[in-house]
Amino acid sequence: MIEPPKENVDRALWRAVAEAATQFTPVTAALARLYQTTHPSQFQKDVERWHEVVSDTANDHEARLQTLEAAHQPKLKLSPDATALALWLAETSAYGLEDPIGFDAVSAAFPEAAKRDLEDAAAELASFGLVKTSAAFGHPVRLVRPLSNLFALFDPLVKGVSPQDDAAILAAKALELDSGNVPGLMEALGWDARRLNPALMLLMSVIPGPISQEISRDLATRFFAMTPDTRVALKRLRSEP
Known part of the structure; x- marks a missing residue:
């Protein structure tokens, strides 16, 4: 266990x-x-x-x-095994991105855990849409990929910040600067990539785009277009209930 x-x-x-x-x-x-x-x-x-x-x-x-x-x-419950794995995934993520992690690294992080328990914990998180897993011959779980949903749920625990709240702050800053230049927004907010990305991924899930598909090692995207539709979506996010 x-x-x-x-x-x-x-x-x-x-x-x-x-x-x-x-x-x-x-x-x-x-x-x-x-x-x-x-x-x-x-x-x-x-x-x-x-x-x-x-x-x-x-x-x-x-x-x-x-x-x-x-x-x-x-x-409302997650099993202790799934919770422990989710916390570890959030804590050890360098950039808060959906980067896959090999099952060998997961096993090394929990040396006392049985392989089946780790596989079941990953499957439980996958059933809630918090991670995606991939298999290989002889390996029911070969890779575990944390999703933005996991950071949205667990970052308040491991980082002390809420990606949901940060998404609203990011939306307000983009409107203030009338800019979707992500490195510029990150600098204006004084955030590092680990804090920015979970909020940015939430933002990307609700704005209509266009969103740059340029591959970046440390950012979910480097640019999104400030179209009228995007501004309308951002205004909704920054609004108070």
Whole structure:
């Protein structure tokens, strides 16, 4: 069995999902699927009511999140093995990109874990859309590729920043500078590539493009066009609920 994290992260994971669900910031498919594995219709109804009566005050925001948490958090679980693997993937990522990692490197990181436990943990994360795995003959899991969804969920735990919040900040800066030059935006914000990329990938999932396909070692993209449609999408992301 994989050595589980020393602290219980269930509540923090729940908060990452709930904050994404109750804000007008990018909500990825994986985050949605995590809470939909509980009681999806009831959760969605509760979130809709939350939006109908939400206050502008932070205190009221927190109180309403606590109400949602009391009803749904106990049902939201990842296994300790999958959580440990996800935390490791987020912690060790140099750039926060969807770069594949060989299963041998995963095994080396968890020397006490059985191969089957590691494979099952990777498969569980893949079932939630947090990673993609690829197989080879004799190797059910040969590569593990962390996806932007994983960083969106786990970066608040391992980096202390929210890619959802950062996506809104990035959108506002792009509008302020009227620029989709990513290196320039990164410099203006004072962020490194590890912080920028998870937010940038969320941004790329909701803006219509065009988005540069130039291959970059450290950036998800180097440029996106500031078309009228892109500006409309960015304005939605920076808006407060």
